Amino acid sequence: MLTQIIAHRGSKGTRPENTLPSFQAALQDGADGIETDVHLSKDGHLIIIHDEKVDRTTNGKGRIMDLTLAELKRLDAGATFDPVYAGTRIPTLDEVVQLLVKAKFTGIFNLELKTNKIHYDGIEALVADYFNHHPVPFKLVYSSFYPKSIERLHALQPDAEFDSLFETKFKTAKRLHAEHVIIGYHPDIRWVRRHWLLLPKVQLRPWTVNTERDMRFCYRHRFAGLITDYPGLAHRLRVKMQGG
Template identity: 80%
Template sequence: MLTQIIAHRGSKGTRPENTLPAFIAAIEDGADGIETDVHLSRDGQLIIMHDELVDRTTNGTGRIVDHTLAELKQLDAGVKYASAYAGTRIPTLDEVVQLLIQYNFTGIFNLEIKTNKIHYEGIEDLVADYFNHHQVPFTLIYSSFYGKSIERLHILQPEVESDSLFKTKVQTAKRLHAQHIVLGYHPDIRWVRVHWLLLPKVQLRPWTVNTERDMRFCYRHRFAGLITDYPGLARRIRKQVQGG
């Protein structure tokens, strides 16, 4: 089996992260999967962005949860990356899903529930309800740094794979794996390089694997996948190491 290439926030290294252009670039680069993040707006809409604040990636300020969808749609999510992307808007979960359907994307869609800093009330139920009412061509995977979100989603949709995210604290991931709530781990690549031999036999998809050295490390050890800002580069390196 080839190590799967998961595009981190789309092709984050070559397009404005978590925007439709980034997801299109990831598909065109041949990524096996797409990783993205979901929050709730003030009016309960599922918003695709990494940070809790809009400040870093848009021309706005403040928390997503303090803005309505209409207010968020007024912000520019591309101009800070490059002037060529001025006018790019913050997408909703539905807009991303419809894009993937349009492109007939059949790989992995890894949705991170961003509840480790703000515990958005009911976000797990809204996400599960969305996918219960939308037929999709791709394989859905949930992940989160917040164990309670994973536990809730496992209750709501036990048929959907869930994976545990962590930087250095593996205890929650081990507990969820022992309880058969998560199938795999999504740890920081820096942690993996030190600890991977000590892990139980789990499916590993480290993040954020951006250097050729780290990519080759993941490919040599045949990890299940890697999460990268540069899916095009990762695909070229994989061909050299694993073929296919």
């Protein structure tokens, strides 16, 4: 089995993260999967962006939860990365899904619920309702640093795949795995390197794997996948090491 390449916020290293150009580039680079993040706007729309605030990645300021969709759509999400991408907008979940459907994408769509800092009321139900009403050709994988979001979504969509994100502690991840709520771990690659011999035999997709050294480590040990900002580089290296 080939180690799957999951594009972190799209091709984050080469395009404005979590934007349609970033996801399009990831598909062109040969990514097997897309990883992205979802928040909830003031007026209840599912918004694709990483941070709780727009300050870092756009020309605006403020929290996602305090801004409406119309206000978010007026922001420039590309110019801070490179003036070439000026005018790029923050996408909604539906816009990203429709891009993937149009591209006939059949890989992994790893949606992280960003609820570990702000517990958006009802976001799990909104996400589940969206996918229950929008059949997709790709494999849906949910993850979160907030275990309750995983448990709530599991109750709503028991047939989806769930994986646990963590940086250094994985007691909760072990419990959820034992309870058959999750089937894999998405740990920090630095943590994986320190604890390699102690890791349980579960599906591993470490993040964020950006150096050739770390990519080679993942390919050599045949991890289920790796999450990277540079899917193009990861794909070229996988061809050399795993033949595909």
